[in-house]
Amino acid sequence: MTSGSSYPATIAAAVEKEIVIKKSRFIARIEPVRSVSEAEAVIAGIRKRAWDAGHNCSAMITGLRGDQARSSDDGEPSGTAGVPMLEVLLRRELTDVVAVVTRYWGGVKLGAGGLVRAYSSAVSEALGGASLLRRESLTQVTIEVAHADAGRFDNLLREWVAQHGSTLGSPLYGATAVLEAWVPAEELDRLSADLAAASGGAVLPVFGGERIVDVPV
Structure with missing residues (x-):
């Protein structure tokens, strides 16, 4: 098909x-x-x-x-x-x-x-x-931030994924906040650059594996 x-x-x-x-x-x-x-x-x-x-x-x-x-x-x-x-x-x-x-x-x-x-x-x-869900092969991206910054970066990610064919994952809150997104391979460099710009280079994304993710159309 x-x-x-x-x-x-x-x-x-x-x-x-x-x-x-x-x-x-x-x-x-x-x-x-x-x-x-x-x-x-x-x-x-x-x-x-x-x-x-x-x-x-x-x-x-x-x-x-x-x-x-x-x-x-x-x-x-x-x-x-x-x-x-x-x-x-x-x-x-x-x-x-x-x-x-x-x-x-x-x-x-x-x-x-x-x-x-x-x-x-x-x-x-x-x-x-x-309501349609499109299926994409997306890459896991996590970022680790202090709890004090979690709200700001959560909002940043929320806006970013909506504009770049991506979707949010599940955050983890421990000693720090680990935020997750699933991103198309061709958008990974853009996300890295945008995070660097927003954090003065302090926040670096960690790329994980790929999986098929359902993304709302």
Whole structure:
């Protein structure tokens, strides 16, 4: 789906949206998941809750690079539900998500084209309310400061990460305050320079390992 060091995004929390087309109700629910088994558990749970629905169609993409994808028409004509739902997720370049669209039939047939539009629209509209998380390979950066300076440098880091595609980590307070940020490799020199400028060269960052971090979009 993606190449290089970029990864598909995911969503921060579950979203739900209902649309009505020719009296049929289409209820789309999309949840973040970490594995195929977790996605299957979400689908099973919705099927249990919506046992009286005509169909609970689903699509999922999992894996850091979105390399696992599955879909189910759940009794709708082949190719009219699961695949169109999956295509919406693929177009949005998402992974670690599962989408389930529950249909309560309204008595009017929609035809194959109508079903494709309905299922894809339900997923698309639900995603309109989602908060996205982009995934980046970031480097750990820690800085050690006296407690008296912790507030000032915490504010500095907070503003800095918001402008440089980075995110704050968890501070540690012991004999000194150790502040943490996760920073793209290409921004490390900039952070070093900005910290040096703010501290008269007294505060030096320590670079740690890399990991994949979810960053709010």
